[in-house]
Amino acid sequence: MAGVSGIRGARGARAVRLGPRSVAALALITAIGVVAFGWPLLASPGSGLAHSADAPWLFAALLPLLLAVVVAAISDTGLDAKAIAMLGVLAAAGAALRPLGAGTAGIEPMFFLMVLAGRVLGPGFGFVLGALSMFASALLTGGVGPWMPFQMLSMGWVSMGAGLLPQRPRDRPELALLAVYGALSALLYGTVMNLQGWPYIAGMASGVSYVPGAPLASNLTRFAAYDLTTSLGWDLPRAALTATLTLLLGKPLLKALRRATRRAAFETEGDFGEADLAGAARSPGGESGGSGGARSSGGVGRLNGEAGGGA
Numbered sequence: 001m002a003g004v005s006g007i008r009g010a011r012g013a014r015a016v017r018l019g020p021r022s023v024a025a026l027a028l029i030t031a032i033g034v035v036a037f038g039w040p041l042l043a044s045p046g047s048g049l050a051h052s053a054d055a056p057w058l059f060a061a062l063l064p065l066l067l068a069v070v071v072a073a074i075s076d077t078g079l080d081a082k083a084i085a086m087l088g089v090l091a092a093a094g095a096a097l098r099p100l101g102a103g104t105a106g107i108e109p110m111f112f113l114m115v116l117a118g119r120v121l122g123p124g125f126g127f128v129l130g131a132l133s134m135f136a137s138a139l140l141t142g143g144v145g146p147w148m149p150f151q152m153l154s155m156g157w158v159s160m161g162a163g164l165l166p167q168r169p170r171d172r173p174e175l176a177l178l179a180v181y182g183a184l185s186a187l188l189y190g191t192v193m194n195l196q197g198w199p200y201i202a203g204m205a206s207g208v209s210y211v212p213g214a215p216l217a218s219n220l221t222r223f224a225a226y227d228l229t230t231s232l233g234w235d236l237p238r239a240a241l242t243a244t245l246t247l248l249l250g251k252p253l254l255k256a257l258r259r260a261t262r263r264a265a266f267e268t269e270g271d272f273g274e275a276d277l278a279g280a281a282r283s284p285g286g287e288s289g290g291s292g293g294a295r296s297s298g299g300v301g302r303l304n305g306e307a308g309g310g311a
Contacts, residue, residue, distance in 0.1 A: 019076025022124040025069045026160065029127070032061060033153040037192060040199040040210060041219055059149035066128050073124045086260060087129055090117050094133030095140050106237030110137065111158065111189075112245040113253075115182040118159030120257040130159035150196040157192075158185045175250045182242035190235035194227050 018026070036058050070084070094110045094117075101107035114133060118126030131152040138148045165181060199210045208226040211219060 018122065018124055019072065021072035022069060022076055025065060025072045026124060026127060029062070029065045029069070029153070029156075032058070032065070033157070036150065036153070037195050040195070040212075041216055041223075059152075062131070062149050062152060066131055069124055069128050082263070083125075083261075087121075087125060087132070090121075090129055091132040091136055094129070095136035098133075098137035099141050106234040106239075107241055108186075108238050109241065109245060111186050111238060111242040112182055112249070114155060114159045115162045115178055115185065115242065115246060116250060116253050117257060118162030119165065119178060120254065120261055121159075121163060123160040123163035126159035126163040127156040130155035130157070147193070147196060150193060154189050154192050158189055161185055174254070175247055178250060179243040179246040182246050183239040186239040186242045187235045190231045190238065191227050194231055195223065198223060198226055 070087075074083075090113075094113050097110040097113060098108065100109055110133065114126075114130050117129055121129060134152045134155040135148070138144050138151070162178065162181060162185075165177060199212075201209070208222055208229060210222065214222075
């Protein structure tokens with residue numbers, strides 16, 4: 001069993017790794033998103049009107065870039081059609097959860113699923129899942145508008161961040177880590193989305209309104225006041241619900257998602273290899289036939305079973 005110790009098995013399932021193509025695609029999307037959200041803080045007077053019609057162009061750029069991330073992940077890891085099908089199922093599940101909180105301040109249960117799925121799928125597929133879930137939910141709820149591509153980017157970052165979290169022991173420590181991350185990401189999601197709409201809201205009190213061309217520190221102060229006074233009542237319930245659902249439902253959902261990723265061939269051959277060897281080790285003597293081969297889930301167990309049957 002010493003030769004098996006360096007290979008991760010079924011319980012230690014890894015998320016989809018990031019290859020160089022995936023990193024490049026995600027970096028490009030993130031750079032575009034940062035510019036799309038952050039331009040007001042550095043813009044000159046009059047830039048608000050100049051960028052008021054950017055949303056369609058951002059959406060047009062986002063869709064092919066999402067496809068590029070998927071293609072890059074497939075190219076880097078050798079995933080098959082089952083992985084893509086699972087991505088679609090999870091996106092549909094996330095879209096179906098969003099209407100459950102429609103009209104209720106901050107009650108958005110889809111966030112906890114995006115965090116858990118991003119943790120299991122990794123940053124690349126996590127980003128695509130978050131963006132596709134938000135796109136599908138916008139179509140489902142009639143929420144299509146200039147804010148939609150920004151919502152897709154923000155939710156993609158939420159899921160991607162969960163995939164970038166450091167590896168921790170299973171169960172309680174991992175759930176605590178995900179609950180804290182889920183709460184923080186839910187708060188930051190509201191803040192980032194406020195940055196998208198803030199420059200276009202006119203006629204508000206001067207202390208919170210956007211001033212094109214003002215110093216960066218001045219506009220940051222105004223934005224912080226705007227964020228606290230307009231959306232904190234939505235962001236805090238969202239953060240609390242995300243953390244609570246993660247702690248209550250996270251363990252069985254993580255187990256189910258990891259089992260599904262193994263069946264969808266998200267793991268490398270080495271990951272399957274440990275399960276094979278572990279199955280062979282559980283066979284009586286590791287060399288007998290019928291019962292040992294039946295209990296073994298991998299190729300080694302089947303070979304032992306065939307050898308024993310022939311004997």
